[in-house]
Amino acid sequence: MPEGNEIHRWAARHTEAFVGRKLRVEAPGGRFADADVIDGKVLKRVHAVGKHLGYEFGPDAILHVHLGRYGDWTEGVGELPEVKGALRVRLSLPTHPRGKAARMDGAPSDDATTKHGWYSEDDGSTSLDPKDVDWIELRGPSDCSLYDREKWQKLLARLGPDPLNGDDPAPAFAKTAKSKTPIAALLMDQSILSGIGNIYRAELLYRARLSPFLAGKDVPEKTLKAIWKDSIPLLKAGMVDRRIVTTLPKDRPHKTGKPLKPEVHYVYRRHGKPCWVCGTKVQRQEMAGRSLYWCPECQKE
Numbered sequence: 001m002p003e004g005n006e007i008h009r010w011a012a013r014h015t016e017a018f019v020g021r022k023l024r025v026e027a028p029g030g031r032f033a034d035a036d037v038i039d040g041k042v043l044k045r046v047h048a049v050g051k052h053l054g055y056e057f058g059p060d061a062i063l064h065v066h067l068g069r070y071g072d073w074t075e076g077v078g079e080l081p082e083v084k085g086a087l088r089v090r091l092s093l094p095t096h097p098r099g100k101a102a103r104m105d106g107a108p109s110d111d112a113t114t115k116h117g118w119y120s121e122d123d124g125s126t127s128l129d130p131k132d133v134d135w136i137e138l139r140g141p142s143d144c145s146l147y148d149r150e151k152w153q154k155l156l157a158r159l160g161p162d163p164l165n166g167d168d169p170a171p172a173f174a175k176t177a178k179s180k181t182p183i184a185a186l187l188m189d190q191s192i193l194s195g196i197g198n199i200y201r202a203e204l205l206y207r208a209r210l211s212p213f214l215a216g217k218d219v220p221e222k223t224l225k226a227i228w229k230d231s232i233p234l235l236k237a238g239m240v241d242r243r244i245v246t247t248l249p250k251d252r253p254h255k256t257g258k259p260l261k262p263e264v265h266y267v268y269r270r271h272g273k274p275c276w277v278c279g280t281k282v283q284r285q286e287m288a289g290r291s292l293y294w295c296p297e298c299q300k301e
C-alpha cells in the first residue's frame with residue numbers, strides 16, 4: 001500500500017503537470033459518476049494529506065482519491081491509450097501541448113507511455129518529466145469520488161498531523177500519551193498520524209530502537225519527538241526515487257555506494273534473516289491485520 005511519500009510524490013507531479021490548466025475528465029468505464037461535473041474545468045490545486053489526494057477544481061468540487069491497497073496511477077505522453085482494465089478516471093490535457101490534438105475516442109496509440117508499478121519494482125529511473133505528462137489514469141483505488149468543501153473539511157478533521165505537510169505534531173503526541181494501544185498500531189492509525197504505513201512504521205520503530213509492543217502511554221515524549229523528526233527526511237527521500245531506504249551506510253554489509261536492494265531496510269520483510277546490527281533473527285507477527293517486523297534484541301521491551 002502506498003504510504004505518504006508516494007501520495008505526496010503524486011501530488012507534486014500532478015501539480016507540475018496539470019495545475020492551472022483545463023482538464024478533460026473522463027470515466028469511460030462508468031466507474032466514476034461525477035466526471036461530467038469537473039470535466040473541462042481548471043485544476044486549481046492538488047492536496048496531499050496522509051494517504052489522501054484531493055484534486056481541487058472548485059471549493060465544492062474536490063476529486064478525492066484514496067489509492068488503498070491496490071490503487072495506482074499510470075501516466076503518459078501524447079495520445080490517449082486504449083481504454084483497458086478497470087479504468088476509474090482519466091485526466092488529460094484537452095489539447096496536446098505540442099499542438100497535436102489528443103484523441104478522445106480511445107483509439108490505440110503508439111506513443112511512449114510509462115507505467116508505474118509499486119515502489120519495489122520502480123526505482124524512479126524510468127519516470128517521465130512531469131512537464132511532459134499529457135494524461136494520467138487511475139485504476140483500483142479504494143475511493144475516487146467528488147467531495148464538497150464540507151466533506152473535505154470533515155476528512156481533514158479526522159486525520160492526524162502529516163509529517164510532510166509541516167503540521168504541528170502535538171495532537172499526535174497527546175493522543176499517544178493517553179493510549180494503551182501498542183505504539184506500532186498507533187503509528188499506522190491515520191487519525192493519530194497521517195501517511196505512515198507498514199514499511200515506515202517498522203523502520204521508524206527500528207531506527208528508534210523501540211519495542212513495537214510498548215503501549216503509547218509508556219513511550220517517552222522525547223522518543224515520539226525523535227520518531228516524528230526522523231520521519232520527515234525519510235518520507236521526503238522516498239518521494240524522490242520511490243525507494244524507501246532506511247538503513248544507514250555504516251549498518252549495511254556494503255558500506256559504500258548505492259544501497260543494494262536487500263539492504264535498504266532494517267526489518268521490513270526481513271523476517272528470519274539476521275539483523276544488520278546485532279545478528280538476531282528479525283521477527284514477524286500480525287498486528288491489526290498487517291505484518292509487523294522487528295528485531296527482538298535491538299527493540300527490547
Ligand SMILES: [Zn+2]
Pocket residue numbers: 275276277278279280295296297298299
Ligand atoms: Zn538487532
